[in-house]
Amino acid sequence: QRSCQGIxxxxxxxxxxxxxxxxVIIHEVLDxxxxxxxxxxxxxxxxxxxxxxxVIEPHLLGEExxxxxxxxxxxxxxxxxxxxxxxxxxxxxxxxxxxFGGMSLACAAAYHFSWQHDPACKYQVDTMGHYLHRIPLExxxxxEPVILVRRDDTxxxxxxxxxxxxxxxxxxxxxxxxxxx
Numbered sequence: 326q327r328s329c330q331g332i333x334x335x336x337x338x339x340x341x342x343x344x345x346x347x348x349v350i351i352h353e354v355l356d357x358x359x360x361x362x363x364x365x366x367x368x369x370x371x372x373x374x375x376x377x378x379x380v381i382e383p384h385l386l387g388e389e390x391x392x393x394x395x396x397x398x399x400x401x402x403x404x405x406x407x408x409x410x411x412x413x414x415x416x417x418x419x420x421x422x423x424x425f426g427g428m429s430l431a432c433a434a435a436y437h438f439s440w441q442h443d444p445a446c447k448y449q450v451d452t453m454g455h456y457l458h459r460i461p462l463e464x465x466x467x468x469e470p471v472i473l474v475r476r477d478d479t480x481x482x483x484x485x486x487x488x489x490x491x492x493x494x495x496x497x498x499x500x501x502x503x504x505x506x
Contacts, residue, residue, distance in 0.1 A: 348460055351379065351382060351386070353418075371489070387471030390471060401432075409488060430489060430492060433485065436485070450474075
């Protein structure tokens with residue numbers, strides 16, 4: 326029993342202020358009089374409504390969404406990995422960790438100001454098809470839709486911020502030590 330609300334060309338089938346549904350399908354808008362931004366607005370509404378699964382059928386919108394989420398993921402991973410590298414390398418040679426600490430802080434700042442407050446940062450792309458069971462396939466008109474799955478990123482953000490802060494403190498201490506000499 327799969328429940329899924331479709332967003333069709335005539336509009337949205339549900340009030341988003343109500344109870345959260347399992348998934349939302351954003352169908353390709355075939356109406357030539359509809360503005361091209363209609364699908365984008367429907368995607369924004371679905372993300373703000375915190376639906377657990379969003380299926381995007383318009384190819385260009387799906388690809389744009391995938392790229393946007395990948396950039397946010399890359400900033401997050403770069404911040405965490407460079408911060409951990411800075412902390413680890415500082416044991417061997419303190420000044421070697423300066424570029425890694427700086428990279429961690431820069432990526433954490435970019436993520437914080439550009440992505441952290443965007444509703445899209447709560448979603449990940451299902452590239453392996455693990456969540457196909459949530460989608461009523463008979464309602465799809467696209468052979469290759471993009472599936473977004475909402476994830477709780479609280480632990481990820483705590484890790485990200487903790488590592489970036491530790492790398493930042495290490496960076497400040499090392500710069501202070503260098504300038505003091």
